[in-house]
Structures are given as structure tokens and as C-alpha cells.
Amino acid sequence: MTAASVDNTPSLNQGDVVAVVHGAWGDSLDEEDTRIQASEVAESLTRLGMTAPIVALGPDLEQLSAISQHNPKVIFNLVEGLGGLGRRAHEAAIRLAQMGIPITGVSGGLQEVVNSKVSCKLALQAAGFPTPPWTTTGTDVSGDDLWIVKPVWEHGSLDMDESSVVKGSEVAAALAKRRVISPHDHFAERYVAGREFNCSVVAGPTGGQVFGAVEMLFVDYPDQGVRIIDYAAKWDAASFGYHHTPRRFEFSPCDEPLLKRLQTIALDVWQMFALEGYVRVDFRVDAENQPWILEVNANPCLSHDAGFVVTVLRSGINYDALIWRLVQAALGWTALGS
Incomplete structure (x- = not known):
């Protein structure tokens, strides 16, 4: 499949560079999943006729220069955090956008709002x-109703297990404990x-x-x-x-x-x-x-088995068409091929 065969929208030129950028830096299961996602996206872009180098951003963003060296026409942004911190994902998106290259997905400014x-x-x-009631301190809730303790910035499953669900009277203590044992900010939300x-x-x-x-x-x-x-x-x-x-x-x-x-x-x-x-x-x-x-x-996960992707595929849109559509969106649709 080539870029031009996905639809009738004017395409990038064959061989143009779309840099696939992620922020996986550790060896946790979720960061390994990010690397798999980056490989699958790069493989799709290659099938579409693009050159798709993969660049992993470290905590200090030194690798931004490596992106520039590839001279990409588009940056495919898969950064979910920097140095293992999801609260820095928007920072990466902002810095990538400052390079003056079209970037896929939700902008850094909007990520700063919705990722928290x-x-x-x-x-x-x-x-x-x-949206369910929530608290950042727990001092304003009490009683036996159930609440769930969640990370503010990180993906919702991080630090979560059955012990994350506590009574209202226990929320303040649970949040205080998380402040001691976790590097991540937490809040509590009424369990639905x-x-x-x-x-x-x-x-x-x-x-x-x-x-x-x-x-x-x-x-x-x-x-x-x-x-x-x-x-x-x-x-x-x-x-x-x-x-x-x-x-x-x-x-x-x-x-x-x-x-x-x-x-x-x-x-x-x-x-x-x-x-x-x-x-x-x-x-x-x-x-x-x-x-x-x-x-x-x-910017939910784009691995083939991720829920977001499976949902789109079931609608009749194939994986390469989805990836190309996200590139089109980054280029403003009519900007392709100009």
C-alpha cells in the first residue's frame, strides 16, 4: 500500500520523512508497550511509502536535535511521558511543536488540561x-461511600489495585500514604x-x-x-x-x-x-x-491490539488508513502534497 492508495487526498511525496517520537525510557510493562506501539506505527508509515525513523526522547529532551537531523515533514507524536512521568507529556508536545514541524495528535496546550x-x-x-465528585485532600469527604484513589497525571491504571478503593472516611489517610510512597500526584474520585x-x-x-x-x-x-x-x-x-x-x-x-x-x-x-x-x-x-x-x-495507544485501534478497525477503517488519517490531520488535510 502506498500513501496515495489510502484515499484521494493529495499525498506526501514517496520517501518523505515522518519521524515517530516516543518517550519510553524505562523498562516497565507500559513503557515497553509504548516501544511496540512506535514500531507498529513506523512499520505502517513505511508501508505507506514514508521514511519513518523512531526517536526516543529522554528526560532532558536532548534527542530533539536527532529529530531535526532527519528533516521530517511530520512528527508522529507518541510521547506519553518523559523520564517515566506522565505529567511531562504535554511538555514534550509543546517542545516538538516549537520545532515548526506539523505534529500529530492533541496539542501540548490541550494535553496540559486534559491529561491532568x-x-x-x-x-x-x-x-x-x-463527572464523579473528587477531592485532592480527602479532608472534605467522610462516611462509608466508596472512593477510588487515582494518579492525577499518569495513565489511570498506574498504582491502582483493589486497595485503591476505600471508604470516604479513609480517603484522607489513603492520599497521605500515596504522597509518601509514590512520586506521582494522586486524587480521589467517588467510585461509580x-x-x-x-x-x-x-x-x-x-x-x-x-x-x-x-x-x-x-x-x-x-x-x-x-x-x-x-x-x-x-x-x-x-x-x-x-x-x-x-x-x-x-x-x-x-x-x-x-x-x-x-x-x-x-x-x-x-x-x-x-x-x-x-x-x-x-x-x-x-x-x-x-x-x-x-x-x-x-493520544490513546495505537498498538494493533489497543482498544482505541480495535474500535476503529471494526468500523471498516484499516490500520494503515488510520495512521495516514492522523498524518492528514496534522497537515491540515489540504496541506498534503503542497
């Missing part, structure tokens, strides 16, 4: 979107018992395109047990959760109103933040069928 779950929730709440969904949105020539809602199932979990996608469920192939949290793509007709509502909310969020590139909006739906936005995931 607290600032994202503040913006969502101000705009009237439903119920179903878990996500909706993916991708930029198109006339705006965002929302794809079908996907449900995360909790198979064979105890009836009264806590149901969360924790770190083990996401990354540890030896864990119970990893093998018992499949995705559901097919639904009964009675779910259609809910699914359409989730899609509408996701697209409204895209438009409210004036997002670009590609995002995933994560939801919980309570017993009254009320959706609650948990987070807005900017």
Missing part, C-alpha cells in the same frame, strides 16, 4: 458534563459502581468522528467485589483481571439509547475542548443508567 484528571474534571464540570464504557473520536476533514461505544466486561468477578481496570488487569498477563476484562462490541437493542448518548457526550466533549487528532473518552454508567465521565485520554 483534576483540571479536566474542573473543565467538564464547568461545562455541565457529568456499574458498567464501564469508552468512546473513541478521530479528527476528520469536517470535524471529529465518533465511533461505537465499547464496554469493558468484568467476567467472573465476585458479585459484591470492586470492579476496576487496575494495573494488573491492563498489563500483567498472569493476573486474573487481564483475562477476565474483555471488551464488548455487540449489544442488545435495549442498550441503543445509552450507546447513542455516550457517543453524543463524547463528541460534545471533543467539541467543547476543541480537540484534535484522536482521543478516547472513558465512562462509568451507574444503576440508573446515568453516564459519568472518568477521563479524556489524549
